[in-house]
Amino acid sequence: xxxxxKLPYIFIAPVALLLFLFSYLPMPYSAYLSFHKxxxxxxxxxxxxxxxxxxxxxxxxxxxxxxxxxxxxxxYTVIMLILALIVALxxxxxxxxxxxxxxxxFIPWVISxxxxxxxxxxxxxxxxxxxxxxxxxxxxxxxxxxxxTGYAMLGTVIVYVWRSLAYTAILILAGLQAVPNDCLEAAxxxxxxxxxxxxxxxxxxxxxxxxxxxxxxxxxxxxxxxxILVLTKGGPVRATETLALYLYKEAFMNYQFSGAxxxxxxxxxxxLFIVTAYLYLNKKNREVIS
Amino acid sequence: xxxxxxxxxxxxSRFCFNAICQIxxxxxxxxxxxxxxxxxxxxxxxNNLIYSYPPVFFTDQFTLENFSYALQAQNIPRAAIxxxxxxxxxxxxxxxxSMIAAYAFSRYNxxxxxxxxxxxxxxxxxxxxxxxxxxxxxxxxxxxDNTYIGLILLYIPGTVSFATIVMKNxxxxxxxxxxxxxxIDGCSNFSVIWRVVLPVVLPGASAxxxxxxxxxxxxxxxxxxxxxxxxxxxxxxxxxxxxxxxTVKQGPLSATAFMTLAPALVVFxxxxxxxxxxxxxxxxxx
Numbered sequence: 002x003x004x005x006x007k008l009p010y011i012f013i014a015p016v017a018l019l020l021f022l023f024s025y026l027p028m029p030y031s032a033y034l035s036f037h038k039x040x041x042x043x044x045x046x047x048x049x050x051x052x053x054x055x056x057x058x059x060x061x062x063x064x065x066x067x068x069x070x071x072x073x074x075x076x077y078t079v080i081m082l083i084l085a086l087i088v089a090l091x092x093x094x095x096x097x098x099x100x101x102x103x104x105x106x107f108i109p110w111v112i113s114x115x116x117x118x119x120x121x122x123x124x125x126x127x128x129x130x131x132x133x134x135x136x137x138x139x140x141x142x143x144x145x146x147x148x149x150t151g152y153a154m155l156g157t158v159i160v161y162v163w164r165s166l167a168y169t170a171i172l173i174l175a176g177l178q179a180v181p182n183d184c185l186e187a188a189x190x191x192x193x194x195x196x197x198x199x200x201x202x203x204x205x206x207x208x209x210x211x212x213x214x215x216x217x218x219x220x221x222x223x224x225x226x227x228x229i230l231v232l233t234k235g236g237p238v239r240a241t242e243t244l245a246l247y248l249y250k251e252a253f254m255n256y257q258f259s260g261a262x263x264x265x266x267x268x269x270x271x272x273l274f275i276v277t278a279y280l281y282l283n284k285k286n287r288e289v290i291s
Numbered sequence: 292x293x294x295x296x297x298x299x300x301x302x303x304s305r306f307c308f309n310a311i312c313q314i315x316x317x318x319x320x321x322x323x324x325x326x327x328x329x330x331x332x333x334x335x336x337x338n339n340l341i342y343s344y345p346p347v348f349f350t351d352q353f354t355l356e357n358f359s360y361a362l363q364a365q366n367i368p369r370a371a372i373x374x375x376x377x378x379x380x381x382x383x384x385x386x387x388x389s390m391i392a393a394y395a396f397s398r399y400n401x402x403x404x405x406x407x408x409x410x411x412x413x414x415x416x417x418x419x420x421x422x423x424x425x426x427x428x429x430x431x432x433x434x435x436d437n438t439y440i441g442l443i444l445l446y447i448p449g450t451v452s453f454a455t456i457v458m459k460n461x462x463x464x465x466x467x468x469x470x471x472x473x474x475i476d477g478c479s480n481f482s483v484i485w486r487v488v489l490p491v492v493l494p495g496a497s498a499x500x501x502x503x504x505x506x507x508x509x510x511x512x513x514x515x516x517x518x519x520x521x522x523x524x525x526x527x528x529x530x531x532x533x534x535x536x537x538t539v540k541q542g543p544l545s546a547t548a549f550m551t552l553a554p555a556l557v558v559f560x561x562x563x564x565x566x567x568x569x570x571x572x573x574x575x576x577x
Contacts, residue, residue, distance in 0.1 A: 008399065008480060009399035009401045010395075012394060013392045013407055015388050016389060017392075017407065017410060019444075020414050020451065023447075023448035024414035027422040027425040028422070028425075031425045034428070087315070096316070097313070102316045104560070106320075107563070108323060108324070111505055111555045111556060112509070113509035113511060113552070114509070116530060120326045120327070129342055129344050129346065134344070163323065168570065171571050172571070224418030224419065248424070253515075258428055262425060268418055269417065272416070272417060272421075276416045280409070280413075
């Protein structure tokens with residue numbers, strides 16, 4: 002380790018400056034916008050007090066999108082964790098073709114959100130959709146996954162899980178590979194079967210990883226908007242309109258920047274709570290490992 | 292119970308366990324691949340077979356007309372050049388900047404190191420969309436929306452945090468002995484970096500370049516918000532606009548989607564091991 006008074010700061014400066022300008026500075030500017038509104042006569046922002054805030058709080062669609070975000074994050078995280086855990090355990094048990102399976106599962110991850118959205122929209126098309134045809138004999142009307150209010154959220158979640166499953170799976174896999182082999186051997190000598198080895202040995206060692214992956218998935222879930230925008234546009238009847246999508250629509254389709262900025266503050270605050278928990282746990286976890 | 296029957300029982304149970312695992316993974320593989328495959332088949336089918344129910348899977352009427360139609364009608368070459376330009380430039384600049392910052396984090400002790408590292412990591416966890424609203428209003432006032440430089444300036448902060456974390460881990464894994472020897476032999480700090488560090492670091496930097504490239508190649512939210520004219524369109528934005536147009540049929544749309552997806556997919560498949568391990572490196576230690 003070298004110590005030099007100026008050099009490291011010079012090296013970090015370009016990155017730090019860019020992040021300051023493009024990631025940190027926008028936040029106070031959003032706060033500024035949330036207390037101002039556009040004066041139509043002059044086109045300039047004038048002070049509006051709490052007007053934007055009271056309007057948001059009275060906006061039924063805002064609360065609905067908050068609750069949609071909650072359900073989306075919950076469903077996404079639960080389905081994702083269960084599937085990713087199973088996948089990670091199977092790959093970790095060194096079955097034949099493990100690296101092939103991992104590669105295939107990663108393919109959706111390198112596909113653009115707009116293509117993911119369009120591809121699934123076409124698969125689930127009510128008139129020509131191939132999934133209606135394939136799953137019809139099992140009594141499943143696949144197209145309701147994007148066209149019926151009761152199922153649309155589930156459908157959206159399935160598409161998001163499809164895209165990011167491999168990513169979460171390798172995060173858990175990394176945690177699994179940190180489980181010391183002699184622990185497992187000791188357990189099997191003591192007569193543990195696979196299920197017992199999982200619940201009594203693997204899971205306790207894995208639980209910090211799972212907690213962190215859970216928080217990371219929640220953080221990802223509440224900021225998603227791209228695929229939903231293409232897949233359902235928030236419909237049918239706002240059933241899949243999450244907060245992130247609602248503020249996109251308010252800002253860039255209805256040009257209500259002050260309102261959108263106000264909502265973005267709400268989203269940022271919710272997000273910061275989870276991020277703080279994540280950073281705290283991540284740090285604690287690393288201290289335990291090292 | 293004799294020993295051999297016990298062995299046999301464990302062997303049978305292991306066989307069953309493996310079989311269940313394989314069935315699960317094969318089902319999952321089909322679930323993962325089928326949508327991509329179906330988009331490809333749609334792109335190859337003539338119009339009358341695309342809109343038929345029950346759907347047609349294989350036919351002897353496969354054709355490339357959707358691809359040629361899409362290439363002509365949608366100005367794909369221009370969009371492809373835009374996408375390639377943006378992705379290459381951003382990936383290059385972002386890799387270089389993050390490499391320099393990561394070197395400082397890995398090799399130097401300085402005041403505020405922990406704080407600065409957290410300063411770098413946190414933006415990765417902030418929803419990108421919340422920043423784009425105020426940035427849009429600044430951009431349109433400065434008149435740099437709908438320009439390459441404006442887009443690149445937005446893309447770099449979005450990729451640089453992850454890149455710096457990965458590069459820092461990469462530097463941490465390299466021995467410092469050679470650098471120290473070079474310093475003792477009278478090399479300046481900069482010539483150590485240029486002559487000693489850079490050659491060793493290229494594998495790590497190339498992994499970062501590839502991931503950044505694919506990220507920008509796939510982006511559509513930023514180009515959707517920050518571009519206005521057809522000349523600035525990227526491939527993903529072309530697809531988004533085609534979806535919104537009722538006159539564009541599924542066939543050309545799937546063909547365009549496939550032409551957009553293919554380069555990213557090929558890059559991923561060639562570098563899959565490096566790709567996956569780098570993704571993991573950046574996420575776990577972030």
